[in-house]
């Protein structure tokens with residue numbers, strides 16, 4: 019059986035707060051599934067429920083077909099990074115992993131392998147209390163990889179990592195999925211997942227807002243728009259708007275055109291003798307697609323008006 023996580027009708031309430039409100043989704047093998055939602059949406063609670071650290075009021079979460087608590091050697095079936103800072107400050111990085119390995123029947127050699135894999139070998143004999151946040155993240159990821167599990171969960175793994183670390187973790191997620199593993203990674207920042215996730219499960223107020231492939235989501239959000247680069251932006255805008263398009267300014271010499279196919283845009287500009295240097299399909303950012311999706315489901319909306327940048331300056 020391919021490794022999976024199956025969440026079915028999961029519900030969890032803390033006193034007056036419904037943290038998770040009937041969630042169902044599947045995390046498949048060979049894919050990075052982004053688990054996204056604003057602060058307080060219920061991501062961490064869901065991960066804790068999957069890992070048996072908390073009990074649901076209703077529903078179930080299955081890891082390879084079984085509740086986590088029934089797994090015999092859990093570290094070899096599912097690895098998780100939840101709270102990287104939850105370390106014994108006096109314990110050396112390597113000893114932290116040795117202790118984990120021993121309690122799961124894993125050998126010392128594996129500890130050295132994962133320390134190399136996360137780039138922490140040279141700091142492994144230092145005490146975890148002196149680790150930077152990024153080093154703590156790497157140690158947490160080493161612990162998740164220790165049992166070579168087919169399923170991995172990472173809660174906000176990019177927190178505290180520098181740009182090199184962010185690039186590294188993106189590559190790691192992609193390679194873990196390419197090896198056939200099921201990877202669930204949470205984030206409240208879309209940009210982080212744009213080049214990493216194959217699928218997105220977006221939640222808001224404890225409910226699934228969208229469960230979709232990233233490619234489909236971007237295609238839908240791009241709405242068949244095309245981008246045109248021309249030194250005569252105002253003339254181009256007038257001609258295209260007269261033909262029924264919605265034209266938005268995207269840069270000093272760039273407009274985004276919605277409502278007309280690319281070949282029609284090209285024909286209209288040529289007919290009007292308006293030169294243009296480029297005409298290409300517009301690709302919405304994942305951030306903009308996500309804003310479209312989650313509008314209305316945001317737990318703590320910022321005061322400033324949000325919205326996709328490409329709608330600014332729209333000529334209608």
Ligand SMILES: Nc1ncnc2c1ncn2[C@@H]1O[C@H](COP(=O)(O)OP(=O)(O)OP(=O)(O)O)[C@@H](O)[C@H]1O
Nearest residue numbers: 032035037055056057058059060061062063064206
């Ligand atoms: N142990 C708890 N006791 C009481 N309320 C809780 C507990 N854990 C979570 N909550 C509440 O449940 C809701 C969901 O929290 P959760 O931490 O799962 O969200 P999240 O999506 O992970 O948010 P963030 O991105 O901020 O980490 C929040 O309103 C939170 O305050």
